[in-house]
Amino acid sequence: MTTLPIETDEHHSDHHHDEEHPDHRLFGLATFLVADGMTFAGFFAAYLTFKAVNPLPTGAVYELELPLPILNTVLLLVSSATFHQAGKALHQNATNRCRNWLLITAALGLAFLVSQMVEYFTLPFGLTDNLFASTFYAATGFHGLHVTLGALMILIVWWQTRPQSGRVTHNNPFPLEAAELYWHFVDGIWVILFVILYLI
Amino acid sequence: MTVATSPQVVAPKPRLQPTGWLRYFSFSVDHKVIGLQYLVCGFIFYLIGGLLAGAIRTELVSPMSDFMARDVYNQVLTMHGTIMIFLWIVPVVNGAFGNYLIPFYVGARDMAFPRLNAVAFWLIPPAGLLLITSYFLTGAAQSGWTAYPPLSITTPAAGQIVWILSVLLLGGSSIFGGINFIATILKLRRPGLKLMQLPMYCWAMLGTSLLVVLSTPVLAGTLVLLSFDIIAHTGFFNPTLGGNVVVYQHLFWFYSHPAVYIMVLPAFGLVSEILPVHARKPLFGYTTMVYSIMAIVFLGLIVWAHHMFTSGTPPWMRLFFTIATAFIAVPTGIKFFNWLATLWGGRISLNSALLFSCGFIVNFVLGGITGVALAQVPFDIHVHDTYFVVAHFHYIVFGGSVFVIFASVYHWYPKFTGRMLNENLGRLHFALTFIGFNLCFGPQHWLGLNGMPRRVAEYDPQFTLINQISSAGALLMAISTLPFLWNVIQSAIAGPPAGDNPWNALTPEWLTSSPPPVENWTGEAPLVEEPYGYGVPVEDFDLTAISGRDLWSSGK
């Protein structure tokens, strides 16, 4: 076997890659989000098919109110804008402004989750009541999981942008950009979900 | 299974990884190590899956259910299908060869995301162990690899849940791998290397990875819903709770039809690498090959319901899926005719790699033709869920993908190890496999046409003789593994040294030492603009000419 005096790990660390190649992690994340989006597409397709061919059994309740979901939509849309502001601030090297926007975004995300919980507890049907109820909970629940994860990511990025730690900075914006891309994605999915589950 | 149980070796210095053979048991991030990890791990699962196939064929020697209990038979066939697809073909044609070759082909020193790559591999052994141990602990899943509800909801829950978990892990591994391949091929190309100069395997892997990324998540979502039905008693697919069982089939096949191309497109790519080298001719019709791969990817996504012609689908749907499915024969046909044209007029070395590739062509064309027949609704209505279908897909997955895996091992073994395999043993392996395979699966066409359904442990006694012939073929296939195993192990220790480029090949992986150094090339990566630049120009060609274009040695 040919052995070269090269140590494997050293040449494969992130460090090395950051220096020699352009960073492809955002591209990778975008590809992953396409995959993630297909999972939702599967849920939506199932829901629409159920709706088209399986009539609601007699006596089953499946009623959705609009006010809370509309509030939720607004919350998420605004949070996308605030996240964008955070990203802009980081680019301008205004770390403090960036951190404030991040906190606002996280707060909006958490508000979404709370409002979603309120909706869950006030709905007239439960998870196993009927087909639509189950699919409704599966789709919104899976989305809620994404929001939870996103909110956590925002808080972590917020933590990492504090001036003295300096892991996420003007020069290394990747974690923030990744979280932002992810957040916009989660937002976009919600809009589709809102249209399909609540409006159609 | 050794690969999985060995603990990760703790190195003295935190950044140091083990070297020598130990690195194959480590969380290595070297794409070549990961590739071989995939290959060996996959092969071990192949032996297990083959052992299960042996059990199936033993049971079917007699028309009674006498070798094992009926529910055990269902567990065995479920595990056989799942292991062969998710732990052998998919990880090996994608993970093993993809990881080993793609970075070379794009002129990179590693994959785009080496850590993710290692994670993707290390999801596989635990998933496989989970699946196999479930047989001993709780009883394995017994609803077939398709896990159709309501059967999968009513069979013992523990085994089915473990099955779902295991497939989810393997799907995750597959998605991570797919993302990595897409990023590597599109983003990591060496400066100066154009897309249309890439070796064909890159295109095949790009197409495959697109399918993986677009379809695997749908399977994941579906299996999550199925597990809710089992655990939380929701009613997605449970008719007694108002659910719709056919929706599961649509979602399942939306993944699992593309999955068959995930199993075969990389094999197409590998054959496209092997044939030109051993026929000493350029790959015929490079551009049309690229387009036909993309056409297969596109068509592959819109034909899934041909598995559901008897599931109560409406007539227009059957018609659409018949036409779409049959049209896949066109781009696929282009590839086969191009391969034949590649061989035509070549200087063909009839070595094991080439023989297995040609075996692949023969078997796949037969399997493809029966596939096109199956795509015709009226034909399929008679033979759906019979041994005709079993014969169709074994002609493709075994006669196609597995033959290509063997061809690839013969072709790249010198690269992996720096040693040659024994040719005579290789040809013996080919002959036994080819005969055994056809003996085993050829007669199954007749069985299906004449009334033997699949997934049965007991059958009409009139089919006994043909089943015994089929079982004899399976035995021959099992025996054929022995010369291969002996060859691979013995040659690793004492095979004749191969030199860096025993085949005088032009693709980049051969333009470095064998086995290659850790970062693939000691100096700059070579720029290979003509990966298939073999052959003498037509005007200079003379049958007695004894000159070749040994481009590789002039350092191009």
Add this chain to the structure above:
Amino acid sequence: MQIPSTIITLVIGMVLVLGGMWVGQNINLLPIDASVNAPIYDELFQVLFTIGTILFVGILGLLVFSLIRFRRRADQIGDGVAIEGNLPLEIFWTAVPAVVVLFVGLYSYDIYDRMGGMVPLAHDHMAGASEERVWGGISSGSIANEAAANTLPIDVTAMQFAFLFHYPQGEILSGELHVPAGRPVTLHMEAKDVIHAFWVPEFRLKQDVIPGQPTQLSFTPTRPGRYPIVCAELCGPYHGGMRSTVVVEEPEAWDEWFNNNSTIDVSTT
């Protein structure tokens, strides 16, 4: 004298086509036919078998010929000819399969139509008001059609691990399916537990029997005899044992069977 290669190609092509047609006509891989649509199916099979044989043997021949003719001989160390492509040739072998596939598709559509596959399903098949939806299968159409054709309706219930046949006209419950030769039969099928499939190889017909989604299957038996009914969808441990028999009888014999078993006095026939 050298025979021009075009002529050789032509001759080989003709031999191939004729050989394929001979194979399609003369090699019978199917069981005996016992329903009206079985011979139609066999026509399709012949066509597919012919095309398949021609393609397979042709490609196999080309491959084996190349391997022998162009094999590397001991004294040769050079390369082959550097041909990278040939556009007309590639157009040719794109067009031929496309035409073949299109032809096969249209032909099988025609066959399917003749088998009754394209007939819209009866949405009101359960004599009267029931609005139950029927999901698919090969059918003879609406109830009016059925009556006009003097169709024999039978309800099929599949369960782990047996088929149950119910004749609404005579209130007969049977484990074996008895049908008269020459009279159209429509099966209304529904499963109790998991998915099963009703298959009679000699009729060349199969339809999944699905819980919660009734399906329908129409056919006209022709040849008296006893044929197996096979469950073709994995439905549990005893799936392999889930078999029954369809008895096709001469009309008179069937009438007798029907009257002997009918629990209603007024015979409908």
